[in-house]
Amino acid sequence: MTFEPLASDFYSYESLLSDQEKEALARLRAWLDSDVRPIVAGYWDRAEFPMQVVKPLAELGAYSFSWEETRPFENSAVFRGFVAMELARVDPSVATFVGVQNGLATGSISVCGSPEQRAEWIPKLASGEIVGAFGLTEPLSGSDSAQGLRTTATRDGDSWVLNGSKRWIGNATFSDITVIWAKDVEDGQVKGFIVPTDTPGYTATKIEGKVSLRAVQNADITLDHVVVPESLRLQNANSFRDTAKVLRLTRAEVAWAAVGTAVGAYEAAVKYAGERVQFGRTIGSHQLIQDLLVKCLGNITASLGMVVRVSEMLDRGEQRDEHSALAKAYTTARMRETVAWAREAVGGNGIVLEYDVARFFADAEALYSYEGTREMNTLIVGRAITGTAAFV
Template sequence: MKNIFKSLSGLRQILSNVDLDQISKLSQKVDLPKMVNLVSKMSEEDLSKMMGMLKGGSKPKTIPPVNGDFYELGKTLPHHEREIQLRVREFMEREIKPIANHYWNRAEFPMQIIPKMAELDIAGLTYQGYGCPGHSPLLEGFIAMEMARIDTSISTFFGVQSGLAMGSIYLCGSEEQKKEWLPAMQKLEKIGAFGLTEPEVGSGVAGGLTTTCKREGDTWVINGQKKWIGNATFSDITIIWARDLDDQQVKGFIVRKDNPGFKAEKLEDKMALRTVQNALITMTNCEVPETDRLQEANSFRDTSKVLRMTRAGVAWQAVGCARGAYELALAYTNERKQFGRPIASFQLVQDLLVTMLGDLTAMQTMVFRLSEMQGDDILKDEHASLAKVFCTLRMRSIVDHARELFGGNGILLQHDIARFVADAEAVYSYEGTKEINSLIVGRAITGHSAFV
């Protein structure tokens, strides 16, 4: 009874602020004595709700923060590695996000970010010695994801430098070569590229490269072309893989940018990863000294060691690209209003977001385990290939749904999502197509090779 009088008193106070003319008009529409009688019979809970409405309505909705790590896998990292992950995230959001569309649209690379990226001390993250930090493959995966979450082009640049180029020297180089190149590359003082794919040979590189090499005394002579070689327009060195005319085995070489007979031309008019500077490399009697031949690269099996390691990184890139698209779409649905309410409040929109999040979470848990296997040294080609197949397929689906949620705005670069949609197509294709990676897994699970 006490609470009822308190509520009635509150109602009386509110009505006291209404002038007599308004009360007169209200009495013509509402039986005030009857209303007071009904109010006196209301429960305390209903009275409180009514008083809240009279005082200005319910509290504003608290919108949850945008976070694509729904199962909080990042929090499983050791504290010192978690700090590195978050430092990379802050760098990407502060230094890269504001300029990403500008450089992507102009197909130019922001050279000024290289010294700033070097300060993060993350190149060659998992390598031991030679100035490299020696962290876990799991942290390396999270960093690839964080970069691709903002800009897949920058993630690709870094993957070529830290993974393919440095990885080739780390896994296949002599001790002298490692000491000469890895410390400078770790500091990004020297930039590397990786030349395997050719104009007419992509998926079939294991079956026969058309780029050839032949030893003449202490010099190797290389002839042929390489295509889609990221970083190669401004790299200091390019790792070139060629078929030895004498034994037909694949050899690896550290080719310096000023080597005689070496020419790199920028590929124009790309629709994806436009910030990445891909090149067509032509080698005409390109001379490389024996000291720059990768001493531990004597067959394609050695090349595969590098690809196995970096293919896991591409799966993480796919996660990052998908996460970036999902988070953009989720934020947009709370900002975009139709029919007087945020589109995030509509059933079909929520269903689409949950579908995206489910796919993203499945991708994250898969690559998480993949990196654990890499750290335990039990990672095989088929493990990396399955992750590459699944994650790039789901990435494609997520960026497609994200663009759909943006409606017509999704094709405008200013909303970022168009860049993610385009870049996903490149990630889907490089480091082995879906079909080639599927055949690698198929061979492992059936015991039969279906390669031509």
């Protein structure tokens, strides 16, 4: 399949991809345009998730985490970033689903699981045979998860008993397994558990009334004496430091998704500017509209340069927490500006789903907050700059 570079990739960062990666990205782009783009507004409006995309995404390699036994072809972190961007430029909700399935659920098992756990669960997640979720955030614990988790894990012979609650857990209304993070009552350390969602005492209730990422099925989870065997405890998750290893990887991909969200809004605005006629000519020929579009493109180009570099650092084993934190903080802030300028360029039609910008405008708010707020990521970078933690 012929690869056509995006016009919104103004400095041609896609040229860094291998020919094989370009071909894979072209296949994904063609499928998104033919099978996903026409339906996403309706699912967003109904607050439903298009389950028919789960298996095709697997076939296209969207769940291929960076472990040899799961990837259908060799790929780089830069390529995986472009996949996240490509998904988000069509629909941030689908991008978020993949981020949870591939980055958070599969990533937790990849980074913190034993070889046996990886061999058992990762192929099922990578193939789309099962859907995963990631349970860290709680009703009373978000930014302070490192110390504030209230969900407990109590050892009972060869099993563990989990009690507590989780909130904002994506995919959780239909996931087959959820990786639950809980504090061990004996040593006070955070540990991870693979919890099949049909386990007695586990319930997930959809969060209603969202105005952002409406197609994502976020849930409140209740854990009432949920018993899981020791074999389902992530064997290499012994403290929140191990949880943070997963978040460092996924935070960078959220930054990529933020760029994709900005690109989606920008491309919709460019299309509209070429079609909408006012004062006898298209609005794209007016200086004020061109100014808005150029500001959008500037933000996108700067953000794309940052995420490409942070993924290159990951490929080289050089990426640290502060690198992904800065990328997430910066790109989501620029995304927020960009979707607002795109909405402004589309005028009154920018608040209806028909013209796409409204969906990106609303969805940007969720990406701005999840996987670490701007403020928390700023503090991670600030600690690296000064050598002093200022979290409290």
